[in-house]
Amino acid sequence: MWVNLFQQESEPKAVIILSVDLHCIGCAKKIEKSLLRMKGVAGVKVDMVKNQVIIEGVVEPQAVCNMITEKTKTSAKILFPLPLPLPVPVVVSSSCNSHDVELNVNMHCEACAQQLRHKILKMKGVSKVETEVGCGKVRVMGTMDGEKLVEYVYRRTKKQAKIVPQPQPQPQPDQKELQAKQQVKKEDEIDKQEGGDEDAKLDNKEEADDDEKKENQGRMMYDYQPALYLIPPPQLFSDDNPNACSIS
Numbered sequence: 001m002w003v004n005l006f007q008q009e010s011e012p013k014a015v016i017i018l019s020v021d022l023h024c025i026g027c028a029k030k031i032e033k034s035l036l037r038m039k040g041v042a043g044v045k046v047d048m049v050k051n052q053v054i055i056e057g058v059v060e061p062q063a064v065c066n067m068i069t070e071k072t073k074t075s076a077k078i079l080f081p082l083p084l085p086l087p088v089p090v091v092v093s094s095s096c097n098s099h100d101v102e103l104n105v106n107m108h109c110e111a112c113a114q115q116l117r118h119k120i121l122k123m124k125g126v127s128k129v130e131t132e133v134g135c136g137k138v139r140v141m142g143t144m145d146g147e148k149l150v151e152y153v154y155r156r157t158k159k160q161a162k163i164v165p166q167p168q169p170q171p172q173p174d175q176k177e178l179q180a181k182q183q184v185k186k187e188d189e190i191d192k193q194e195g196g197d198e199d200a201k202l203d204n205k206e207e208a209d210d211d212e213k214k215e216n217q218g219r220m221m222y223d224y225q226p227a228l229y230l231i232p233p234p235q236l237f238s239d240d241n242p243n244a245c246s247i248s
C-alpha cells in the first residue's frame with residue numbers, strides 16, 4: 001500500500017528498494033511508520049512476499065538502512081540504486097628508492113636504544129629502525145638521506161652518529177663475455193686433450209725404440225765370438241832367435 005505525503009510537485013523523486021527480513025505484519029507496519037517520519041520520504045510500500053521495502057522520495061539510501069537497523073534491530077540491504085564503488089586510492093610506491101643506512105651511535109643501555117628508535121621513527125621517510133646495543137649499530141630503512149639522518153639524530157638526541165660505508169656490489173659479467181670465456185675454456189681443454197694424446201704417442205714410440213735397441217744389443221752379445229790371434233812359432237833358423245839351430 002502506498003502512503004503519500006503532500007510535497008511540492010517540482011521536487012524530484014527517486015525510488016529506493018531495500019531488502020529487509022520481515023517476520024510479521026507488525027514488523028512491516030513499524031518500518032513503514034518509521035520511514036514515513038523521515039524527512040524527504042514521499043511514499044513507502046512493503047512487500048511481505050519478497051521481503052522488500054520500496055521507498056519514494058529524496059533520501060540517502062544508507063541513512064534509511066541505518067534507521068531501519070536502529071528501530072527494528074533488523075539488517076537492511078540496498079538493492080537499488082547500487083552504491084557507487086569507492087575510488088581506489090593511488091599509492092605511490094617508494095620501494096624503488098628505499099635503502100638502508102647503517103650508523104654507529106654510542107648507546108649506553110636498552111633504554112637509550114629505545115629512545116633513539118622512537119625519535120628516528122618520527123623522521124620523514126623512515127620506515128623501520130633496528131638497534132644493536134652491544135656493537136653500537138643502528139640500521140635505518142626508508143627513503144631518507146643519510147647525511148640528513150646524521151644531522152637529525154644529533155639535533156634530536158645530541159648523539160654523534162657516523163655512517164658505516166656499505167660495500168659496493170660487484171658488477172655482473174656480461175652474458176656474451178661469459179659465453180666467450182666458456183668457449184675459450186672448452187677450446188683449451190680440447191687442446192690439452194689432443195696434446196696429451198700426442199705426448200702419449202711419442203712416449204710409446206720412444207719406449208718401442210728402446211725395446212728394439214735392447215733386443216739388438218742382446219743379439220750382438222749372444223753372437224759375439226772372441227777373435228783368435230795365431231802367433232807364429234819362432235823361426236828355427238832365425239838370426240834373431242838365440243836358440244835357433246845353426247848349420248856349420
